[in-house]
Amino acid sequence: MRSLPQRTCMGCNQKKDKKELIRIVKNKNNEIFIDKKGKLEGRGAYICDNIECLDKVIKTKRLEKVLDTKISQEIYESLRGVILDK
Numbered sequence: 001m002r003s004l005p006q007r008t009c010m011g012c013n014q015k016k017d018k019k020e021l022i023r024i025v026k027n028k029n030n031e032i033f034i035d036k037k038g039k040l041e042g043r044g045a046y047i048c049d050n051i052e053c054l055d056k057v058i059k060t061k062r063l064e065k066v067l068d069t070k071i072s073q074e075i076y077e078s079l080r081g082v083i084l085d086k
């Protein structure tokens with residue numbers, strides 16, 4: 001059996017299959033995108049598809065640390081939208 005690539009969630013620090021996580025990408029122009037298809041180039045960060053992990057990430061500013069840039073409220077709001085929209 002082929003094992004799927006795993007990544008660590010920034011919120012709960014658990015390893016999960018990459019496809020179960022939401023990827024957030026910073027490209028070389030320092031722009032932040034929510035990478036729904038997992039294909040965008042740049043530095044990636046991962047979070048579980050749940051609000052608890054998102055709230056944790058917002059509180060601890062983990063995303064800003066991992067991607068080493070300021071994250072706007074808009075990005076967090078769109079992440080919340082992606083998570084709730086299922």
Ligand SMILES: [Zn+2]
Pocket residue numbers: 009010011012013014047048053
């Ligand atoms: Zn998590």
